[in-house]
Amino acid sequence: MLTPSPLPAPTLIQLTPEHAGACLELDRAALGGIWSLAQWQRELEEQARPCLGLCQGLDLLAMACGWLVVDELHITLVAVAREHRRRGLGRRILEELMQTGFRRGATRATLEVAARNGPGKGLYEALGFRTAGIRHGYYRNGEDALIQWVNLNR
Numbered sequence: 001m002l003t004p005s006p007l008p009a010p011t012l013i014q015l016t017p018e019h020a021g022a023c024l025e026l027d028r029a030a031l032g033g034i035w036s037l038a039q040w041q042r043e044l045e046e047q048a049r050p051c052l053g054l055c056q057g058l059d060l061l062a063m064a065c066g067w068l069v070v071d072e073l074h075i076t077l078v079a080v081a082r083e084h085r086r087r088g089l090g091r092r093i094l095e096e097l098m099q100t101g102f103r104r105g106a107t108r109a110t111l112e113v114a115a116r117n118g119p120g121k122g123l124y125e126a127l128g129f130r131t132a133g134i135r136h137g138y139y140r141n142g143e144d145a146l147i148q149w150v151n152l153n154r
């Protein structure tokens with residue numbers, strides 16, 4: 001009997017305004033909808049805001065976005081579709097975004113993560129991010145935000 005062939009590895013793409021609908025869908029499913037469609041369209045057309053995706057066929061499985069501010073990469077969003085988590089996609093897409101930032105002149109990267117976001121904190125710690133400060137009650141639900149940084153010139 002033939003064994004089914006494994007699915008091909010997801011393909012890395014640069015997300016552009018034509019992907020705004022897919023980004024909105026993944027944003028809603030993974031993060032409860034941080035940005036509106038209009039915000040996604042603006043985000044994806046700005047040169048200083050690199051946004052990468054991992055796709056399988058037409059499906060967007062993971063995405064990571066950042067904002068280049070002189071020599072800093074501000075990571076604004078990382079999300080993986082629920083059914084594809086714990087397969088290394090979060091790590092891969094974030095590493096790719098950090099490399100993109102480094103190639104474009106960033107020497108460090110920063111982000112904010114909710115103090116109770118175990119998976120997010122686990123991913124960022126695995127990639128070397130360390131907490132440098134806390135914004136108390138930063139999120140709408142009153143949760144604290146941890147401000148984290150990592151050097152990119154390693």
Ligand SMILES: CC(C)(COP(=O)(O)OP(=O)(O)OC[C@H]1O[C@@H](n2cnc3c(N)ncnc32)[C@H](O)[C@@H]1OP(=O)(O)O)[C@@H](O)C(=O)NCCC(=O)NCCS
Nearest residue numbers: 078079080085086087088089090091118119120122123126
């Ligand atoms: C956070 C998130 C992006 C992780 O994506 P993922 O593809 O599941 O992560 P990976 O499989 O690449 O995991 C890489 C490392 O992160 C850590 N990690 C990932 N998920 C974790 C979890 N549930 N608990 C603890 N650590 C976790 C581990 O160190 C893991 O390495 P390991 O698998 O060798 O143990 C995903 O859970 C997600 O989309 N969550 C909702 C959105 C979100 O919270 N985004 C971050 C804040 S903006």
